[in-house]
Amino acid sequence: MSRARVYLDYNATAPLHPAARAAMGAAFDLCGNASSVHAEGRAARALIEAARAEVAAYAGTAPKNIVFTSGGTEALNLALTPHVETSSDKAKPFDLLLTGAGEHLAVLAGHRFAPSQLERVSLTPEGELNLEALGEALERARLAGRRVMFALQAANNETGVIQPVTVAADMVHAAGGLVICDAVQAAGRIACDLGSLKADAVVFSAHKFGGPKGAGALCFGPDGYHIKDLLLRGGGQERGLRAGTENIPAIAGMGAVLAATKARIAEQATALALLRDEMETRIAHALPNVVFYGASAKRLPNTSCFALPTLEAQVLLIALDMEGFAVSSGSACSSGKVKRSHVLSAMGVDPDLAMGAIRVSLGWESRPEDCVSFVEALAKTVRRIEARRDRPAA
Known part of the structure; x- marks a missing residue:
């Protein structure tokens, strides 16, 4: 099933x-x-x-x-x-x-x-x-x-x-x-x-x-x-x-x-921020080399933007989609092609790292179990991509 x-x-x-x-x-x-x-x-x-x-x-x-x-x-x-x-x-x-x-x-x-x-x-x-x-x-x-x-x-x-x-x-x-x-x-x-x-x-x-x-x-x-x-x-x-x-x-x-x-904006903002922060903690534990963007600034309670060195966003997006998770690149998309983000460029982010930016954004139907399963799928996907990339050529 x-x-x-x-x-x-x-x-x-x-x-x-x-x-x-x-x-x-x-x-x-x-x-x-x-x-x-x-x-x-x-x-x-x-x-x-x-x-x-x-x-x-x-x-x-x-x-x-x-x-x-x-x-x-x-x-x-x-x-x-x-x-x-x-x-x-x-x-x-x-x-x-x-x-x-x-x-x-x-x-x-x-x-x-x-x-x-x-x-x-x-x-x-x-x-x-x-x-x-x-x-x-x-x-x-x-x-x-x-x-x-x-x-x-x-x-x-x-x-x-x-x-x-x-x-x-x-x-x-x-x-x-x-x-x-x-x-x-x-x-x-x-x-x-x-x-x-x-x-x-x-x-x-x-x-x-x-x-x-x-x-x-x-x-x-x-x-x-x-x-x-x-x-x-x-x-x-x-x-x-x-x-x-x-x-x-x-x-x-x-x-x-x-x-x-x-009337429910403040209540929902508090709930989503807790959900987002817990998700980011789990990501950082599973993938210690992750880089979060804007994390020390005041952010929307539902939004997380992050990247993993040496991994391109387009590869991750396709792999996560096949695992059943709809997320986005942190960069603008045109005709299905992921481009380097002008926002991250304006922040001075290294171009290679910016190409790997992923955006996860939550909302009123998001559940804690969704975030847990996403982090599990993300970690599994990253390990699989890295193992495939590091495998010696036949």
Whole structure:
């Protein structure tokens, strides 16, 4: 009898939460277009606005400041533009986008900023934003008369390292800049509302915290946000900021899971951190040459990123998959090929060691026995690979 598979890749996509499944099931039964004025259309609109209120409550802002998108990438595409105004600030366009060097590729792309308007701020060896380097970048921008937009993750998707967003936000605001926080990995795992982050906008992606794929949100602070060069123009949905008929089931699912899990974040974070720490202790005991990344920094409670010298991640991923364990490389993947992580490179990790990085990410369905069996399978797999590699050629 084959053993059930163990899913340990929540940072890529979390399983669908029961609250999301129930809300989506009800939404699928509605046939109306939310832009229609008849009863069916009004019912669809009511579902969207209920979800908008749920997301707003989680983000710590008013429902009118929530814009639904197809996911985090689209929300970042929408937000990262030089042509943004707030209700209290209609100054010249932004002409410099500062980002942390370890940001998701959706941020590093810069979107509607020209390459000459992009600058990356370095990381510390532990994977945190280098605040001294940020201060220097802001001073250079001031001397050059440039207006700064700053984008920073709440937590890194590969290492789980929680970024000093509030301190960075104070620095950027003092320089007259605007702060966009990519909270895609943080939402549902730690507090990441606009007030606690001191950000001007945050971005969520539903499938990272148990909602459906294909739904996201750009959440503005109380000062509002006006984008003058929209990505999608058309029927004027989402208060004119994102045209196109809304994906009502996905939106309903996103709102429902945030509402259902908001009160349990601290409790779940404590449980997951204990589970993660015990797993890392077992890994270190079984494989003493393991290297953990960001372990001395403050991390998401569910995330562990580590490497074993001389072992490539791609080999380990395939072998562990055959053993029934779904984990990920610590690096970005494209077309199924594992590439060296730009995050670990920014941390100064040796390139050969970075090629072996594995990311294990836990979630609300993870059990202690899953972690125990994973460590056993990992140790067995490593020994088998090393024995095969060390065997003399015939």
